[in-house]
Amino acid sequence: MAEQQKHPADETLETPVTEDSAAQSAEAEAQAADSASDSPEADAAELPDAATLAADLEKASAEAEALRDQMLRIQAEAQNVRRRAEQDVEKAHKFGVEKFANEMLPIVDSLERAIEACGDDEANKAIREGVEMTLGMLLSGLGKFNVEPVDPQGETFDPALHQAMSMVQVPDAAPNTVVTVVQKGYTLSGRLLRPAMVMVAKG
16 A cells, blocks of 8 residues: 655644744744833833922932031031030139139138237237248249139129128218128139128118
């Protein structure tokens, strides 16, 4: 029995699909998709519109301004901290001896009372001179640390520097004038360390 002849078209239909041909087909589709996405029409569709760009610009400007304000506040605070630190150091230099000076003032008062007690008696002359010398040395040492006496005898009463013990009638004194200094006052670098205890003339 003669074999039937196969038509070439039948061979084409019967050719099996291989893995290589499937991979090539998938790659071709991917390239086509990439070509479509790279097209000018696709790029134009992805670009944001003018309103979106304006909103983004406004938001970025607001954030930049907020950061600028924050930076300025931080700089101002740092400057204030530095200024306060400098002032604290200056005050420490000026008033660091305040407690020590307060402890010395009663000694000054005692020496002054000792000089008054000696009077002009010739027998106490040597003692008086010794006490005066000691008092002078002590006041000189305090003066080196800007401790200065407040002796307002005959001056107008100043409540910022003086403390009135009493008001007295003095015919020859102007009203509100210091007529007696009971105890001297002292200042430290211009700041009141102890007010002067005084008696003031009545009006």
